[in-house]
Amino acid sequence: MKRSLEKGEMVLKKVSQRALMWFKSDLRVTDNPALRNASLYGEVIALYIISPQEWKSHDVAPIKVDFILRNLKKLRESLNELNIPLVVKQINHVKETPNLILNHCKEWNINAVFINKEYEVDESKRDLKVQKTLEENGFLFDITHDQCVVPPGRVLTKDGKPYSVFTPFKKAWIKILLAENSLIQVIPLPEPNIDQSLIIHQEKNEIPEKVEGFDISKKYDADYVRGLWAAGKEAAHKKLEQFSKFKILDYKKNRDAPALDGTSVISPFLAIGALGIRECLNEALIANKGLLDSGNEGAVTWISELCWREFYRHVLFHYPRVCMYQPFKLETKNIKWRDDPEGFEKWCKGETGYPIVDAGMRQLNKTGWMHNRSRMIAAMFLTKDLLIDWRKGEKYFMENLIDGDFASNNGGWQWSASTGTDSQPYFRVFNPLLQSQKNDPDGVFIKKWVPELKGLNKKQIHCPKDCLGASEFKKLNYPLPLVDHDMARKRAIDAFKNLKTDE
Numbered sequence: 001m002k003r004s005l006e007k008g009e010m011v012l013k014k015v016s017q018r019a020l021m022w023f024k025s026d027l028r029v030t031d032n033p034a035l036r037n038a039s040l041y042g043e044v045i046a047l048y049i050i051s052p053q054e055w056k057s058h059d060v061a062p063i064k065v066d067f068i069l070r071n072l073k074k075l076r077e078s079l080n081e082l083n084i085p086l087v088v089k090q091i092n093h094v095k096e097t098p099n100l101i102l103n104h105c106k107e108w109n110i111n112a113v114f115i116n117k118e119y120e121v122d123e124s125k126r127d128l129k130v131q132k133t134l135e136e137n138g139f140l141f142d143i144t145h146d147q148c149v150v151p152p153g154r155v156l157t158k159d160g161k162p163y164s165v166f167t168p169f170k171k172a173w174i175k176i177l178l179a180e181n182s183l184i185q186v187i188p189l190p191e192p193n194i195d196q197s198l199i200i201h202q203e204k205n206e207i208p209e210k211v212e213g214f215d216i217s218k219k220y221d222a223d224y225v226r227g228l229w230a231a232g233k234e235a236a237h238k239k240l241e242q243f244s245k246f247k248i249l250d251y252k253k254n255r256d257a258p259a260l261d262g263t264s265v266i267s268p269f270l271a272i273g274a275l276g277i278r279e280c281l282n283e284a285l286i287a288n289k290g291l292l293d294s295g296n297e298g299a300v301t302w303i304s305e306l307c308w309r310e311f312y313r314h315v316l317f318h319y320p321r322v323c324m325y326q327p328f329k330l331e332t333k334n335i336k337w338r339d340d341p342e343g344f345e346k347w348c349k350g351e352t353g354y355p356i357v358d359a360g361m362r363q364l365n366k367t368g369w370m371h372n373r374s375r376m377i378a379a380m381f382l383t384k385d386l387l388i389d390w391r392k393g394e395k396y397f398m399e400n401l402i403d404g405d406f407a408s409n410n411g412g413w414q415w416s417a418s419t420g421t422d423s424q425p426y427f428r429v430f431n432p433l434l435q436s437q438k439n440d441p442d443g444v445f446i447k448k449w450v451p452e453l454k455g456l457n458k459k460q461i462h463c464p465k466d467c468l469g470a471s472e473f474k475k476l477n478y479p480l481p482l483v484d485h486d487m488a489r490k491r492a493i494d495a496f497k498n499l500k501t502d503e
């Protein structure tokens with residue numbers, strides 16, 4: 001990978017040179033390596049390309065698109081403070097991307113284009129085509145690693161192989177960070193353009209309020225969800241700082257209780273790059289007195305979660321098959337998943353008759369976000385209790401999550417389905433009743449999202465069908481359990497038994 005400027009390298013900005021910063025999933029001015037490099041190279045014009053066909057083919061949720069559009073407006077404000085214009089263009093098909101960029105390079109007298117790398121297969125192919133077109137036409141093209149603290153390809157075993165299990169990966173990741181402190185440093189702000197003259201390029205260039213095919217008002221109360229998910233740099237940093245000031249030290253204790261506001265909820269910002277990963281890690285380090293893997297257990301656990309995010313990106317980088325609907329564990333591609341459209345629909349709607357599963361799914365459907373514990377319970381229920389293909393759940397999550405992120409979503413689904421990187425064998429099957437009793441003991445989370453159960457006591461709430469008489473249960477107007485867990489567990493284990501890879 002080419003990298004024109006090293007972090008912190010002092011270069012005299014040349015006003016005679018112009019750079020194009022092509023924003024993608026890095027919608028921020030802070031901690032942005034490509035933007036910083038562009039600003040050191042010359043005067044900067046920024047571009048963002050709205051590509052609905054690409055969004056559709058990657059199942060991007062309307063709620064995420066709405067969040068992107070709102071963040072673009074805030075990004076434009078931040079860039080304009082640095083005299084950098086942001087131009088937003090829309091294309092009909094991804095294949096128009098190289099020429100759109102080429103034409104703008106010519107029109108705006110650009111010399112070099114700067115991007116942060118995206119690791120997914122389609123995105124990498126698109127960027128290669130852009131690179132080829134630009135280089136053939138004499139423009140420089142500069143790709144920088146941004147999304148991970150330690151770039152994919154650098155965390156390897158002694159034999160030079162990628163890790164396929166999280167814990168040893170984390171050990172190696174920490175070792176690299178302890179040895180190379182520079183990786184952790186937040187990238188300095190971009191150098192401003194000398195004057196406002198380039199802002200003229202963004203005049204009459206409106207950032208749309210909505211994009212056809214991604215209308216949030218079809219599913220949500222738009223004011224309600226926009227109120228939940230404030231956009232922009234200030235909102236992102238406020239969330240991160242509030243968490244690191246008031247919650248991080250108790251994170252280990254509170255992180256599994258979906259009723260508690262015990263996690264950071266920064267994932268929507270990370271998914272679109274409105275927060276930089278080094279900014280997040282540094283907040284944790286401040287809270288933990290500079291320690292990475294010792295000190296306060298809450299902070300250490302949170303750092304470990306950031307590492308999970310990196311791990312799944314490294315997996316995708318080394319095993320691109322996961323981008324192509326393939327399981328990480330090849331032998332699991334022969335599993336006979338059940339065809340059960342009715343069960344799937346009930347799962348989507350949060351009508352499985354298992355309150356803890358339904359609460360999570362309804363939280364997702366109402367807000368576009370779901371607590372991590374609920375994601376695991378819901379995913380495990382779909383893939384093990386209903387034995388429905390994880391790819392169906394993965395798609396539904398992407399279509400509905402405001403923080404939809406291919407690597408984390410794919411990693412989480414494959415982990416839950418035992419087709420992925422889980423070091424535990426396939427007979428890890430969550431019992432939804434025990435998960436409910438353990439993680440939502442008083443039923444506070446269930447009552448919030450499944451209001452028809454709010455009259456039940458803390459014993460009944462986890463299993464209304466078994467704890468109430470038939471007539472009392474009927475009055476609740478709550479569905480019967482879709483499946484018997486003990487039978488389903490056995491069925492799932494049988495489906496995994498004796499699978500052999502055919503590679």
Ligand code: FAD
Pocket residue numbers: 255263264265266267268270271305306308309310312370371372373375376379397401403404405406408409410411412413416
């Ligand atoms: P915190 O607990 O505060 O953690 C901080 C950050 O660390 C998160 O914002 C996230 O970037 C990262 N992180 C935390 N846990 C994980 C994890 N298990 N895997 C990867 N990164 C993690 N996360 C997404 O960002 N997008 C997704 O599309 C997504 N889909 C998932 C699907 C399934 C089936 C599962 C089990 C998990 C999924 N996750 C996904 C991971 C995790 O659930 C969310 O990152 C987390 O709930 C976001 O909440 P938070 O910001 O409060 O996280």
